[in-house]
Amino acid sequence: MNNDEALKICPFCGGEDVRIVDNSDPETGEEDWLICCMKCGGAFMASNDAEPCTRSELIQRWNSRTMKFDTQKDQPCYWPMARTNTGEKLYTRDSVPSIEKAIQQFAIWEEYYHYKIVEAWILTKEKKRIEVEHRWIARETR
Numbered sequence: 001m002n003n004d005e006a007l008k009i010c011p012f013c014g015g016e017d018v019r020i021v022d023n024s025d026p027e028t029g030e031e032d033w034l035i036c037c038m039k040c041g042g043a044f045m046a047s048n049d050a051e052p053c054t055r056s057e058l059i060q061r062w063n064s065r066t067m068k069f070d071t072q073k074d075q076p077c078y079w080p081m082a083r084t085n086t087g088e089k090l091y092t093r094d095s096v097p098s099i100e101k102a103i104q105q106f107a108i109w110e111e112y113y114h115y116k117i118v119e120a121w122i123l124t125k126e127k128k129r130i131e132v133e134h135r136w137i138a139r140e141t142r
Helices: 055-063 099-111
Strands: 018-022 033-037 043-045 078-084 089-091 117-124 129-133 137-140
Touching: 018 055, 033 055, 043 055, 043 099, 078 099, 099 117, 099 129, 099 137
Parallel strands: none
Antiparallel strands: 018 033, 033 043, 078 089, 078 117, 117 129, 129 137
């Protein structure tokens, strides 16, 4: 965690290595901030919020998230996985608690890390594969 920032742990995985990234556009000068967990890739982006926010507002939103890290057996677990246009396989080491959080990971891989994803899917803890169409629409396969 950045020592100069008062960031709470990741609300998705409980990771402590949480950073604020300046994601501003140098061409337009438009400010944009990203708070990202370096463990699971969970993130908040100011530009993705319904209402744009400042850096300090983004920190406040991150820190006001409900923190739940219950590891009970009946808790849902999803692992986002993808394949890039170069054949590289992307995945997270730790599960996320919802399909929505898994889908958020695909956007992070593309928008923040600049991967070009050509195939995306989510694995459940029962090893069931959920296909995900580009622009992140999940549909279960039988």
